[in-house]
Amino acid sequence: xxxxxxxxxxxxxxxxxxxxxFFFPTLARLSAExxxxxxxxxxxxxDGCGPARDRAAEPWLVRRREMYSAAMRFGATASVVEDxxxxxxxxxxxxxxxxxxxxxxEASFAVRGSCRRCVVTxxxxxxxxxxxxxxxxxxxVLLRLASESQADSLFGTRFFELESTPFTxxxxxxxxxxxxxxxxxxxxxxxxxxxNLDVITAFRALAVHETQFVWFRKLFLVFSSYTxxxxxxEIQRPIMPIHSLR
Numbered sequence: 001x002x003x004x005x006x007x008x009x010x011x012x013x014x015x016x017x018x019x020x021x022f023f024f025p026t027l028a029r030l031s032a033e034x035x036x037x038x039x040x041x042x043x044x045x046x047d048g049c050g051p052a053r054d055r056a057a058e059p060w061l062v063r064r065r066e067m068y069s070a071a072m073r074f075g076a077t078a079s080v081v082e083d084x085x086x087x088x089x090x091x092x093x094x095x096x097x098x099x100x101x102x103x104x105x106e107a108s109f110a111v112r113g114s115c116r117r118c119v120v121t122x123x124x125x126x127x128x129x130x131x132x133x134x135x136x137x138x139x140x141v142l143l144r145l146a147s148e149s150q151a152d153s154l155f156g157t158r159f160f161e162l163e164s165t166p167f168t169x170x171x172x173x174x175x176x177x178x179x180x181x182x183x184x185x186x187x188x189x190x191x192x193x194x195x196n197l198d199v200i201t202a203f204r205a206l207a208v209h210e211t212q213f214v215w216f217r218k219l220f221l222v223f224s225s226y227t228x229x230x231x232x233x234e235i236q237r238p239i240m241p242i243h244s245l246r
Contacts, residue, residue, distance in 0.1 A: 012121040014132035015044035016067035020206040025196035036076040097139025125164035159235040176225035
């Protein structure tokens with residue numbers, strides 16, 4: 001069973017624009033078939049457009065508004081967390097991520113009522129190697145472990161992670177699709193592939209984040225393998241010792 005068949009999908013990301021830069025193929029497919037909610041764990045205030053910089057100035061709202069607009073473009077909903085423990089740039093505590101993500105996920109599921117539920121996020125390498133992406137993965141692995149208990153509110157929820165592409169094949173552009181298809185036939189690990197060849201729509205999705213739509217992100221979008229192919233792997237068990245998640 002793939003995320004396509006779940007009743008509601010929660011995408012957990014670290015910053016506004018992660019959804020367009022790394023998860024576009026997944027979002028484009030799933031949002032066309034199922035309700036999708038994007039839970040963003042920070043407002044990406046590292047560059048000054050966040051509450052950590054200046055709460056009195058209007059610019060701190062900009063990236064939040066961009067996140068909401070980007071979600072609407074996918075036909076999805078979004079929420080942006082404001083927690084002083086999750087500031088853009090530094091490494092996050094996995095337990096804090098798990099706590100904050102749990103609240104956001106439970107709130108979104110509560111709106112939907114009883115349903116089959118699925119969570120999608122980064123893997124331990126964080127797609128681009130960003131510390132916040134990797135921290136998000138570690139926190140969600142803790143939630144996955146907790147959800148094994150029938151007494152847990154997330155019991156029955158399925159968790160998927162976006163496989164990070166090795167640097168040597170991270171910028172294949174459209175070639176990522178045939179390469180990924182061949183690799184999936186050789187690799188015995190069960191996975192779900194979502195492909196996309198519509199780079200124009202991907203550009204438009206990222207362009208909603210006006211503060212981030214700069215030349216190097218435009219180049220990234222054109223050549224990045226993530227623009228054209230996502231490989232999701234279900235989180236079955238811990239991918240690292242528990243003590244290393246904290």
